[in-house]
Amino acid sequence: MTAQLINGTVLSQQIRADVARRAAALTARGTQPGLAVILVGEDPASAVYVRNKVKACAEAGLHSVLEKYDASLPEADLLARLQALNNDPAIHGILVQMPLPKHINPQRVIETIATAKDVDGYSVQSAGELMAGLPGFRPCTPYGCMKLIESTGLDLRGKHAVVIGRSNTVGKPMALLLLQANATVTICHSATPDLGLFTRQADVVVAAVGRRNTLTAEMVKPGALIIDVGMNRVPAGEPGEGKLCGDVDFAGVSQVAGWITPVPGGVGPMTITMLLVNTVESAERVAR
Ligand code: NAP
Numbered sequence: 001m002t003a004q005l006i007n008g009t010v011l012s013q014q015i016r017a018d019v020a021r022r023a024a025a026l027t028a029r030g031t032q033p034g035l036a037v038i039l040v041g042e043d044p045a046s047a048v049y050v051r052n053k054v055k056a057c058a059e060a061g062l063h064s065v066l067e068k069y070d071a072s073l074p075e076a077d078l079l080a081r082l083q084a085l086n087n088d089p090a091i092h093g094i095l096v097q098m099p100l101p102k103h104i105n106p107q108r109v110i111e112t113i114a115t116a117k118d119v120d121g122y123s124v125q126s127a128g129e130l131m132a133g134l135p136g137f138r139p140c141t142p143y144g145c146m147k148l149i150e151s152t153g154l155d156l157r158g159k160h161a162v163v164i165g166r167s168n169t170v171g172k173p174m175a176l177l178l179l180q181a182n183a184t185v186t187i188c189h190s191a192t193p194d195l196g197l198f199t200r201q202a203d204v205v206v207a208a209v210g211r212r213n214t215l216t217a218e219m220v221k222p223g224a225l226i227i228d229v230g231m232n233r234v235p236a237g238e239p240g241e242g243k244l245c246g247d248v249d250f251a252g253v254s255q256v257a258g259w260i261t262p263v264p265g266g267v268g269p270m271t272i273t274m275l276l277v278n279t280v281e282s283a284e285r286v287a288r
Contacts, residue, residue: 144270
């Protein structure tokens, strides 16, 4: 392996230590940062995610409430509960775990959360603030990717960054954050005919697709910085069957790249960390 590993677990620990210091200072002044996490239904992956978020809050000295509702919860009841949390001074961030049951409109839910408490950064207002370069909450996963890039010391000014994927939660905000950092940005997606044509020119590649081996060694410029957002499982019958893997062929690409994030231990831990950062930031704005 020639690439240097970008260790998301270590960076996460450093940022969480800073979050804990800020939370303690706020608590001493009478404002303990608080996060409300809402889970509707029994999706097992979602149950693990919310548990990890609540645990991370406790470890960093944040107050958190986890509210679990039956999958049959009427949409109106969820919206009413969100309104109550919007008005609760002990809560500085509200997160509704996705996906929601089919009868609930996710956009309506997101837009009901007060912008001042939208620590996931998913609302149209937060997206607009990012687009316009105004202060606001940045979506946690791309925000974490930016911290991972920053940790290498690479100056993005004038660099060519290629983002693979254009989802509202990862690809698009990622591209905007890279643009804000003065990179020249290309966005690729499922209708891009020759992905390698673009990635081979890239100083930075962020892969957010959800398909393993999307980025292979011959698609990477030597020395490039690679951020792997993907979370996939190795299919049955292949070596490492069932193991978590990203979108990048780690074994091959790490022979060519300059820096690379592993999966697990790269982007994953940073997502929750940036949720804590946004929640503390929200509480600081109130306590200011
Ligand atoms: P998504 O909404 O499904 O978006 C995937 C994107 O990839 C789409 O824009 C799609 O293009 C594009 N795409 C699909 N096939 C492609 C191909 N062959 N070539 C180029 N682009 C292709 O997924 P997401 O929510 O952005 O998440 C992406 C991945 O990141 C998933 O594996 C997810 O589990 C993971 N993830 C990880 C974290 C973390 O904390 N580690 C957080 C969030 C997401 P179209 O728009 O044209 O369909």
